[in-house]
Amino acid sequence: MERVAPVSDRRLPRVRADTPNLISMRSTLRQAARATLQLVLTVAMTFGCFIFITVLLITAILTATVVGAFMLPETVLLIRRIAGAKRQQAGAWTGLKIPEAYQPLTGTLRERVRTAVRDPGTLTDFRWLVANYAYGAVLPALMLPLWPLGLVVDGVWCGLLRREAVVLPLISRLADLDADWSTALLKPSPKARLAVRVEELVQTRAGAIAAHEAELRRIERDLHDGTQARLVSLSMRVGLAKRAYDQDPEAARKLLDDAQTLAEEALTDLRHVVRAIHPPILTDRGLVGAVRALAASNALSVTVTVDGLTDGHDGPRAPAAVEAAAYFVIAESLTNAAKYSGAERADVHLARVRTGLRVRVRDEGRGGADEAGGSGLLGMQRRVAALDGGVTVTSPVGGPTVIEVELPCVW
Numbered sequence: 416m417e418r419v420a421p422v423s424d425r426r427l428p429r430v431r432a433d434t435p436n437l438i439s440m441r442s443t444l445r446q447a448a449r450a451t452l453q454l455v456l457t458v459a460m461t462f463g464c465f466i467f468i469t470v471l472l473i474t475a476i477l478t479a480t481v482v483g484a485f486m487l488p489e490t491v492l493l494i495r496r497i498a499g500a501k502r503q504q505a506g507a508w509t510g511l512k513i514p515e516a517y518q519p520l521t522g523t524l525r526e527r528v529r530t531a532v533r534d535p536g537t538l539t540d541f542r543w544l545v546a547n548y549a550y551g552a553v554l555p556a557l558m559l560p561l562w563p564l565g566l567v568v569d570g571v572w573c574g575l576l577r578r579e580a581v582v583l584p585l586i587s588r589l590a591d592l593d594a595d596w597s598t599a600l601l602k603p604s605p606k607a608r609l610a611v612r613v614e615e616l617v618q619t620r621a622g623a624i625a626a627h628e629a630e631l632r633r634i635e636r637d638l639h640d641g642t643q644a645r646l647v648s649l650s651m652r653v654g655l656a657k658r659a660y661d662q663d664p665e666a667a668r669k670l671l672d673d674a675q676t677l678a679e680e681a682l683t684d685l686r687h688v689v690r691a692i693h694p695p696i697l698t699d700r701g702l703v704g705a706v707r708a709l710a711a712s713n714a715l716s717v718t719v720t721v722d723g724l725t726d727g728h729d730g731p732r733a734p735a736a737v738e739a740a741a742y743f744v745i746a747e748s749l750t751n752a753a754k755y756s757g758a759e760r761a762d763v764h765l766a767r768v769r770t771g772l773r774v775r776v777r778d779e780g781r782g783g784a785d786e787a788g789g790s791g792l793l794g795m796q797r798r799v800a801a802l803d804g805g806v807t808v809t810s811p812v813g814g815p816t817v818i819e820v821e822l823p824c825v826w
Contacts, residue, residue, distance in 0.1 A: 443583050447565070558586050
C-alpha cells in the first residue's frame with residue numbers, strides 16, 4: 416500500500432514574488448513616484464510664481480508712472496529664468512529639449528525697455544505664466560486622492576484579478592499633461608525664432624565684415640612692407656645698372672644679379688599673399704590633399720584621418736568657401752599648436768556629415784588656449800560664423816586642446 420505523506424510534509428505550490436503582475440505593479444509604483452516628484456516640483460514652482468505676482472504688480476505700476484521703468488527689463492529677465500527652469504524640468508520629463516528664442520536685453524535703458532516690450536519671447540513667457548497659475552495648482556491637487564485610491568484599487572486589481580494597474584498610471588498622465596502643456600506654451604513662436612535668427616545674422620555678418628577688414632589690412636601690409644619695397648628696390652637697381660652699363664659693366668652685372676634676386680623674392684611674397692587669399696593647392700588637390708600637404712610640412716607630427724571624403728576630384732566636394740574656411744581653421748590650429756602648446760604631435764580629422772563638413776584638430780599640449788590671448792581663435796570663429804558654422808574649443812589647463820568646427824553645406 417502506497418504511503419501518503421502527511422500534510423505538513425507536502426510541498427504546496429508557492430506564489431513567486433516575481434510574477435508578471437507584481438513586476439508590473441512595481442514598475443507602475445516607480446513611475447508614479449517619479450511622476451509625483453515631477454508634480455511636486457511643479458507645485459513648488461507655481462507657489463513661487465504666486466509670490467512673483469507682487470513683483471509683477473510693482474513693476475507694472477512703476478513702469479506706468481515712468482519712474483520705475485528700469486524695473487521692466489530686470490523683471491523680464493527674472494521671468495526668462497523662471498521659464499527657463501520650467502523648460503529644463505519639462506524637457507527632463509519628456510526627453511525633448513525646449514528651445515529658447517530671446518532678444519538680448521542690452522544697450523541703454525530705453526533700448527532695453529523697448530526690447531523687453533517688443534520681444535515675442537516676453538509674450539510667450541507671460542502667456543505660460545498666466546496659464547501656469549491655473550493648471551500648475553490644479554494638476555498636482557488631482558494627484559493627492561489618486562495615491563490612496565490607487566494603492567487600494569490597484570492592489571486588489573493586480574493581486575487578485577491579475578490585471579494591470581489602472582489608477583496609479585493616472586498620476587503619470589498628470590505629469591505628462593503638465594509637461595505637454597508647458598512645452599506647447601513655452602515653445603518659441605515663428606516670429607520669435609525669426610527675430611533671434613535676424614539678430615544672429617547681424618552678429619555673424621558684423622564678425623565677417625570685421626574679419627574681412629582685418630584680412631584686407633593684412634594683405635595691404637604684406638604688399639606694402641614686402642612686395643612693394645622689393646619692387647622699389649628692384650627698380651632702383653635696374654636704373655643704376657643702366658647708368659653703369661657703359662662705364663662699369665662688372666658693377667652693372669652685379670646690380671642686375673641683385674635685381675634678379677629681388678624679383679624672385681617679390682614673386683615669393685606675391686605667392687604668399689595669393690595663398691593667404693585662396694590656396695591654389697585647394698583647387699589642385701582638394702581639401703584632403705591640401706590638408707595632407709599642410710600636415711607634411713608642419714613642425715609637429717600630424718596624423719590626418721578622413722571619413723566620407725576623397726583626395727582630388729574623384730568624389731563629392733564641399734563648396735570652395737567651405738573648403739577654404741576648413742583649410743584655414745586647420746592651418747591656424749596647427750600653427751598655434753606648434754607655437755604655443757609644446758606638443759609634439761597633433762591629430763586632424765575630416766568628416767563628411769549629413770549637415771555639412773566637420774573638422775576636428777587635437778593636440779596633446781599644455782592647453783589653456785584663450786581667444787583673447789592672441790592665438791587667432793577669434794578670427795577663426797569669425798571666419799566660420801560667416802558661413803553659419805560653429806566652433807567649439809576645449810582646452811583645459813594641462814591639455815589636451817580640441818578644436819571642433821561644423822560647417823554647413825549641401826553635398
